[in-house]
Amino acid sequence: MNLRTNFVLGALLLTSGVWSQTGLVPKQFLSLPLGQIGPSGWLSDQLAVQTNGLAGHEHEFYHYVSQTDWVGGNSFYSTLEEAGSYWFNAMVPNGVLANSSVLNQKTSAFLDYVLSHQDSTGWLGPEVNTTKPRYLWGRYPFMFGAIQMVEAHPELTDQVVNALHKFVALANTMLHNGQGQEDWTRVRWPDFIMVLQWLYDFHPNGKEDLLLDTMKQLKFTGAPWEDVFSTELFPKGATDNMRNPTGFVLTWHGVNMAEGLKALPATYRFTHNQSGGLSRIIGILPLMSLFALDLDRASEGWDLLFQYHGRPSGIFAADEYLAGLEAVRGTELCLVVETIGSYLYQVIGDPKYLDRVERIAYNALPATLTGDFWSRQYLQQQNQIAAQNMNPHSRNPFPNDGPYSNVFGLEPNYPCCTVNHPQGWPKFITNSFLTTPDQKSLVQAYLGPFSTRTTLANNNQVSVSVDTLYPFSDTLTTTITAAQAFTYHVRIPSWVSGGTISINGGAAQALSPNNGLQAVSAKAGTTKFVLNLPAKITTGTFQSRPHGSIAVQRGPLHYAFDIPRNSTVLARNAQESRAVDLQFEATAAWQYAIDPSTLKFINSPPQSGALPSPIFDSNLPPLSIEVTACPINWNIAGSTFAASPPQNPACVGAQKTIKLTPYGSTKLRIGEFPVFKST
Incomplete structure (x- = not known):
């Protein structure tokens, strides 16, 4: 079905009464404005590490976002189509959460410059007064940042909202005329719909019909994510040699997939179609994109993605395109931070989304940056025995990416993750608390050291502090x-086993969550409760990997063998000496099989009560797991990466005890092990 047919049939359905409801379906949970939630404890320190690292300084020297020459329309502003937009979206919440006057001043100046240069047609961006083609998608991260500016600074509301409405009117005309779209715009339309729905929910300004029409235009002229996430069409393995049956090759691109996860919850809000039952009755596959705009398909697609491409670190594999389950295939840092958030939970209400995002934040995100957050990878691997410039004449495990892809540096392989990665921690923090639609109840979505101060319904002023x-x-x-x-x-994760709660010093009681949430009756005044959330070590279904290998999990953390390493500086930025490209090579054996029956959890809490800073680096977390292992023959494929874990390996040396540590603290690692039975 071509785009034009898709849109025409969609329009007919919308006018024929099949989708006769109007307006937007309310979300099940609502976000709090930026500034009402903050990190505390070790997480506050982690945000400080990010602010003091590459993220908080790249505007000073990095050529894609350097502010040294943007007043004249060069450099920073001219990259609004991607780099500046990404930077702004990340730095707005980073600056507010870290209380950084420098970053807050920079984001304020950037917002002022962009809005003051909006042209008479409504267009935002460096294409103003040029002959550059005008494509919509590069503005979407900027709009997310602008929305957060309004949340933190309500006095900006009229200025930002009026500019967005002016742009929406132009975008609507462009979409009706078949303008403003290229391949990336056609797959990333869910982000624009989220902006439109923010306007509809909070600042419609009497333009509800135009906003809804623009949402429908985006959906019916964009990639059919309902088809992409269908069981019939979803790729069940690495996509290297597959043809994308939807006709939209870029839907299998990892970052686009992360953004596409929001498509069905977003469109459900205006189609009101939850079950997609009509498409199954008709039984015509091409009509999926017309009828299956539903929550069922969103849930099914989520499960398919992680079943066939998922990682024990929580994230999925895509070294450009979906890459299957092999442990040496890569995961791009951009798709890690794009997947973090709670939008699916806000619309659907299934706690499985929160469980996985928490895994991503505490494992996959820190694993792909150095502890000081000055160097980052483009691609991380579950089994990563080296992080170095690969021999161009040897095999490369990433068929669509270059030999520099897993080096830790300023901009290895592609620069996008340099400017985009800082949104990860802020997005996780700002979605840690939600409210119910009536705003009478507060919901703690993520677990960690957070605090919030907000006003619920009936002027109920509430503050919460989580010490952990x-x-x-x-x-x-x-x-x-x-x-x-x-x-x-408060959310109780699915991995908790035998958890208890003690309220106001009372006896510990067994937890009794409903759909993942434990209710606590908070009285006027002060209420204090203590959660104990133990978990078992698991190597079960979630952790079962190809070739009979296993991965080790306890609670939210994935555990891996931290391979001792040396470090070589490959390059150093001329303007900023701390921005270095680092090569890591193993200095000890990593070829081990483990006996899962010998796994033993070790907790060595810090004597001072505070965690080391930065926490995500070798030998710093207080938790570990010991296991009996033996050396085996395990080949290297190419010159810098491990072959698949051998099945039923024979020991070639004496058994020994090795230590597994949290995956996020490792930079070279084995996270998926062959197994043996110890004697």
Whole structure:
């Protein structure tokens, strides 16, 4: 079905009464404005590490976002189509959460410059007064940043909202005329729909019909994510030699896939079609994109993605395109940060989305950056025995990426992740608390050291402080202060085994969560409760990997063997000496099989009560798992990466005990092991 047919049939359905409801379906949970949630404890330190690292300084020297020459329309502003837009989206919340006056001043100046240069047609971006083609998608991250600016600074509301409405009117005309779209715009339309829905929910300005029409135009002229996430069409392995049956090759691109996960929840809000039952009754596959705009398909697609491409670190594999389950295939840093957030949970309400995002934040995100956050990878691997410039004459495990892809540096392989990666921690923090639609109850979505201060319905002023080392501890102490009694909900992850809660010093009681949420009756005044959330070591279905190998998990953390390494500086930025490209090579054996029956959890809490800074580096987390292992023959494929884990390997040396540590603290690692039975 071509795009024009798709849109015409969609329009007919919308006018014939099949989708006769109007307006947007309310979300099940609502976000709090930027500035009302903050990190505390070790997580506050982690954000400080990011702010003091590459993220907080790249505007000073990095040529894609350097502010040294943007007043004249060069450099920083001229990259609004991607780099500047990404930077702004990340730095707005980073600056507010870290209370950085420098970053706050920079983002404020950037917003002022962009809005003041909006042309008379409504266009935003460096194409103003040029002959450059005008494509829509590069503005979307900028708009997310602008929305967050309004949340943190309500006095900016009229300026930002008026500019966005002016742009929407232009975009609507362009879409009706078949303009403003190229391949990337056609797959990344969910982000624009989220912006449109923010306007509809909070600042419609009497333009509800135009906003809804623009949403429908985007959906019916864009990639059919309903087809992409269907069981019939979803790729069940690495896509290297596959033809994309939807006709949209870029839907299998990893970052686009991460953004496409939001498509069905976003469109459900205006189609009101949850089950997609009509498409199954008709039984015509090409009509999926017309009828299956539903929550069922969103849930199924999520499960398919992680079943066939998922990683024990929480994320999925795509070294450009979906890459299957092999442990040496790569995961791009951009897709890690794009997947973090709670939008699917806000619309659908299934806690499985929160469980996985928490895994991603505490494992996959820190694993792909150096501990000081000055160098980052383009691609991370589950089994990563070297991070170096690969021999161009040897095999490369990444068929669509170059030999520099897993080096830790300023811009290895592609520069996008340099400017985009800083949104990860801020997005995780700002989605850690939500409210119910009536705004009478507060929901803690993610577990960790957070605090919030907000006003619920009926002017109920509430503050919450969570004191914890989680995920490096099983215990969380939460103190709630409220003007009026209300119900507080805290998410209990699916991996908790035998968890308890003690309220106001009372006896510990077994948890009784409903759909993943434990209700706590908070009284007027102060309520304090302690959660104990133990977990078992698992190597079960979630952790079962190809070739009979296993991965080790306990609670939210994935554990890996941290390969001792040396470090070589490959390059150093001329303007910023801390921005270096680093090559890591193993200095000890990594070829081990493990006996899963001998896994033993070790907790060595810090004597000072505080975690080291930065926490995500070798030998710094207080948790580990010991296991009996033996050396085996395990080949190297090419010159710098491990072959698939051997099945039923024979020991070639004496058994020994090795230590597994949290995956996020490792930079060279084995995360998927062959197994043997010890004697």
